[in-house]
Amino acid sequence: MKQIAFILALAAAGFGTQQVLPWWTLPLVAILVAAVAGVRPGAAFWGGLLAGALLWGGMAWWLHQSGEKLLIPRIGQMLGGLSVHILTLVTALLGGLLCAAGALTGSLGRRLSR
Amino acid sequence: MRYFAFLVSLLATTGLTLLLAWENPMGQPLxxxxxxFSPFTGFWQNAAQRDDVVLPQEGFTYLKAPVQVVMDERLVPHIFAEHETDAIFVQGYLMGRYRLWQMDFAMxxxxxxxAEILGEKALERDIGQRRKGMLWAARNALTAWEKSPEEMALLNAFTEGVxxxxxxxKxxxxxxxxxxxxxxxxxxxxxxxxxxxxSMAETLCSGNSDLQTTNALAFWGKxxxxxxxxxxxPKQSPVIPAGTPWNFQPVLPAPDSSSPVLIGDLFRLKPLAGSPPGIGSNNWAVSGTKTASGSPILCNDPHLTLSLPSIWYEMQIHTPNYSAYGVGIPGLPGIVIGFNENFAWGVTNVGHDVLDWYRISWLDDAQIRYLLDDQPQDARLEEEVIEVRGRKMPHIEKVKYTVWGPVVYEQANSPYQGLAMHWIAHEVQQEKPFYEIGTFIRLGKAKTWEDYTAxxxxxxxxxxxxxxxNRLGDVAIRVNGYFPLKSKGQGRYILDGSNSANEWQGFIPMDQVPAVRNPPRGFVSSANQHSTDPSYPYYYNSNSFDDYRGRIINRTLEQKNRLTADDMKALQNENRxxxxxxxTPLLLKLLDRSKLSTQEQAYIAWLEQWDFTFAAQAKAPSVFVEWLKETHKQAFDEIYTLPDSIPMLRPExxxxxxxLEQTPDHAVFDVKSTPAKETAREVVTAAFQTVIKAWHSKFAAAEYxxxxxxSTDIMHLARIPAFSRMDLPVGGYGEAPNAIKETTGPSWRVIVELGKELKAWGIYPGGQSGHPSSRFYDNRIDRWMKGEYDELNVMPNPKASGSQAVLFQLAFTPKSQ
Incomplete structure (x- = not known):
């Protein structure tokens, strides 16, 4: 339950801050949320990965769906023939890794102060 | 241990973030x-952008009154404004919304x-553009325009809008x-x-072959x-019909005032990259006496580089004084080709040689002092600062300016040689009430022939x-622009820059340029051919005059009466x-069939049964084109065997x-590399055999x-294939009215019938939006390929959208005080 709450909290915090802050603040947000939530390192990493993937992948998917669906196939073709699904997965993975690395760092950092 | 794990994790997080934040990764302009990739900032955001939504149009301080824009179903804006400058402001705003990157990149x-955005790989091209004085020319133009309130009001309105x-x-x-x-x-x-x-001038009037012609003269002998x-x-059908009288007293240049042509060593220079061959256009206007409806019809199709985003942006500009409809160029205010309810206009390129090269005689090793009329002169040094992405310091290009213009070539044979460029578009313009932009705006308001001439x-x-x-029944054409006054042959070759007598001797007076109004044949037309027959009192030259499109257009228009818009569509799409x-008959007549193998013979039937039409699915055109090209190559083998470092003019x-027809035994047909003495017959036959040998495997395939x-491509400006349309299944030929070539073609086809009720049709190979995310990016290409047209909908007011569906409306309001 705590794990799910952490994932949702991180995704929500990421979504909120990314509206105004540059993309590279996402790991910082993950550090903070993981440190405050006090999740264990393993849970932080996998939870962060999922939260980041949900955030970037979900956002990407939603943006693709709300447009005319013409651009992403062209971008995929430009990047060597990637499909829309693969491109969404790559984006999800990048967001996931940024959050996973940040969350792990936050979790390990909090353990230092105990 | 805890500290170690934390530090590793922190380092990994930082490292990952820095890796993803690496600008210009691996030195690439990326x-x-x-x-x-971030969906909050990157390309995913563009995926969701729609061209057909109303964005909030907050109060604009620039506007004097509200402006209403109706976007029709093709995303064509119909701009309704109280004031002309307000309309142009909104034009700038909309070109920004739909074509911003194109404008930035083209500029x-x-x-x-x-190089500022692409890095090293663009530096050489940038250096060429700077040495040609493109930026200098634009600054000169702006200096003149700044004295014209009319021109500047338009430019400022447009700029403010963008x-x-x-x-x-964001x-x-x-x-x-x-x-x-x-x-x-x-x-x-x-x-x-x-x-x-x-840039328009560079594309359309910087073509010249002075270097190649000088070398050709030296190589072949006079x-x-x-x-x-x-x-x-002599078969030419000129723009101004032969026999049209010249009702003026010409201001003739002093005879043979320029010094003799420089003949000596061949110039070994890499010619500057010019416009792609294939730039050209057709236009014609048929008087009501020759149309079925009794109303004049005007047609135009400029053949330019096919690109995405498209060269043209279509729009209607409506003010209380006029309502112009047509296409403009992103980055420029106004409409370049268009019409209003009373008047229609169109353009094709004239193509006269208005760029000449002058050889500079340097007097010192530093190549600063040069000789002019036995007196030393100092060249003015200009430093062109070129920012290069990825470099800390900009590239500084030193360009020398002489009385003739910038010394573009400095790497000539001798260290004391340089070639200066003298170009009409470099000239500092005189003070005038308005200039090029004002011209197009005034054409949009014109009603009469007098308005047009003024x-x-x-x-x-x-x-x-x-x-x-126009609706009054006039049709007219003017070969319009500034043309240097030259003695015969002047500027065809590289000129001696040490003699001021070689300067252009002024300009042809504007009321003496070739022009005709309502000629007896009932139509006017042009297709980049010779402007006049040889009776025109002024000398002009070009190596890019058309020889075939103009003739077939004039032949068709002469033969037919009771012409309709459908006839015009057919002529614009004519592939013959x-x-x-x-x-074809000449080559077939000269072909020695006794020398041919059965396989080679088989191709003869293709050509014998051919209707001379370059249709997409036809087989014969490929054989014809390759055969003609190879015949040219073998006939003039003397110049094809020269090294590439010697630019050489090829006969037309x-x-x-x-x-081939008149002097088949001419010495030029003898192939130098063989002991036998060849005539036209051997050349044509050998060329045919060479072509079939090289191409048989392809020609024989059913799908070829x-x-x-x-293979026609419409490339994205940044040459990204995924944003382009490649290998289009489309016919056409550079020497046919439908001049679709590999990378150039009819960039806008328009037909306007000026009857009681205005009717117009148009299409271009692209779409109104420059965004690859939009369905309006390339939506007109398929219909353009088929030769179909859209009906152009001139709206009298924002509420009367006629037959066309309205996509959405925009209301631009001034900022409330």
Whole structure:
């Protein structure tokens, strides 16, 4: 339950801050949320990965769906023939890794102060 | 241990973030991966952008009154404004919204600022543009325009409009290409529009072959040169019908005032990259006496580089004084080809040689002092600062300016040699009430022939065959622009820059340029051919005059009466060529069939049954085109075997055909590398065999058609294939009215019938939006390929959208005080 709450909290915090802050603040947000939530390192990493993937992948998917669906196939073709699904997965993975690395760092950092 | 794990994790997080934040990864002009992929800032944002939604139009301080825009179903804006400058402001805003990156990129390409965004690989091109003085020319133009309140009001309105749009954007909303190349949009300036005018001049009137012609004269000798390169094609059907009287007293130049042609060593220079061959256009206007409806019909199709985003942006501009509809160029205020309810106009390129090269005689090793009329002169040094992405310091290019213009070539044979460029578009313009931009705005308001003539009087370059028709029944054409006054042959070759007598001797007076109004044949037309027959009292030259499109257009219009818009559509899409009509029987007659194998013989039937039409699915055109090309190569083997470092003029096709027909035993047909003495017959036969040997495997394949052989591409400006349309299944030929070639073609086809009820049709190979995310990006290409047209809907007011569906409306309001 705590794990799910952490994932949702991180995704929500990421979504909120990314509206105004540059993309590279996402790991910082993950550090903070993981440190405050006090999740264990393993849970932080996998939870962060999922939260980041949900955030970037979900956002990407939603943006693709709300447009005319013409651009992403062209971008995929430009990047060597990637499909829309693969491109969404790559984006999800990048967001996931940024959050996973940040969350792990936050979790390990909090353990230092105990 | 805990500290160690934490530090490793922190380092990994930082490392990952830094890796994804790496700008210009691996030295490429690319964005940081994190920013580009982030769905909050990168390309995913563009995926969701829609061209057909109303964005909030907050109060604009620039506007004097509200402006209403109706976007029709093709995303064509119909701009309704109380004030002309308000309309132009909104034009700028909309060109920004739909074509911002295109404007930025085209401006940079023209003035030599691409290295700033593309890095080293664009530096050489930038240096060429700067040495040609493109930026200098634009600054000169703007200096003159600044004295004209009319011109500046238009430029400022446009600039303010573009910038109002740019200011409304957050980085996440920048057009995709800015994100892809990782740079920010720059505020538009009046200078940028001046650069776009000079870019038009570069495309349309910087063509010259002085270097190649000088080498050809030196290589062949005077007698053979004159045989191979005559200036006038007797079969020509000129723009101004032969026999039209010249009702003026010419201001003739002093006879033979220029010094003799420089003949000596061949010039070994790499010629500057010019416009792609294939730039050209057709236009014609038929008087009501020759149409079924009794109303005049005007047609135009400019053949330019096929690109995405499209060269043209279609729109209607409506003010209380006038309502013009047509296409304009992103980056320029106004409409370039268009019509209003009373009047229509169109353009084709004139193509006279208005760029001459002067050899500089340097007097010192530093190449600063040069000789002019036995006196030393100092060249003025200009430093062109070129920012290069990835470099800390900019590249400084030192350009020397002489009385003739910038010394563009400095790497000539001798260290004391340089070639200075003298170009009409470099000239500092005189003070006038309005200039090029004002001309197009005035054409949009014109009603009569007098309005048209007055508007064109101040238009200098690039010279165009301006065609018109009006509701009063006039049709007219003017070969309009500034043309240097030259003695015969002047500027055809490289000139001696140490003699001031070689300067142009003024300009042809504007009321003496070739022009005709309501000629007896009932129509006017142009297709980049010779402007006049040889009776015109002034000398002009070009090596790019058309020889075949103009003839078939004039033949068709002469033969037919009771012409309709459908006839006009058919003529714009005509794939038949007079070159093929004349060359095919001649080549077949000269072909020695006894020498051919059965396999080779089989191809003869293709050509014998051919209707000389370059249809997409036809098989014969590929054989014809390759055969003619190879015959040219074997006939003039003398110049094809020269090294590439020697630029050499090639005889024109019409001249090759005349020689084959009239003097088949001419010495030029002897192939130097063989002991036998060849004549036209052997050359033509050997060329045929060479072609079949090289191409048989392709020609024989059932699916290999003319369209495959020609392979037309519409490339994205940044040459990204995924954003382009490649290998189009489309016919056409450079020497046919439907001049679709590999990378050039009819960039806008328009037909206007000026009857009681105005009717107009048009299409271009692209779409109104420059965004690859939009269905309006390339939506008209398929219909363009089929030769179909859209009906152009001129709206009298914002509420009367007629038959066309309205996509959405925009209301631009002034800022309340």
């Amino acid at each position: 964005p940081a991966v994190g920013r580009f 940079r390409a023209a003035c030599g600022r691409l 910038n109002a749009y740019i200011r409304s954007l 980085p996440a909303q920048w057009p995709l290409e800015f994100k892809l190349l990782g740079y920010a949009p720059e505020a538009w300036k009046p200078l940028h529009s001046a650069i776009m005018v000079k 007698e053979l040169f004159e045989t191979l390169y005559p200036e006038y094609n 508007a064109l009087h101040n238009y200098e370059s690039p010279a165009q065959n301006f065609i018109m028709a 060529s007079i070159l093929a009509e004349e060359a 096709n019409w001249r090759l055909l005349d020689l 058609t003319w369209a495959t052989h020609k």
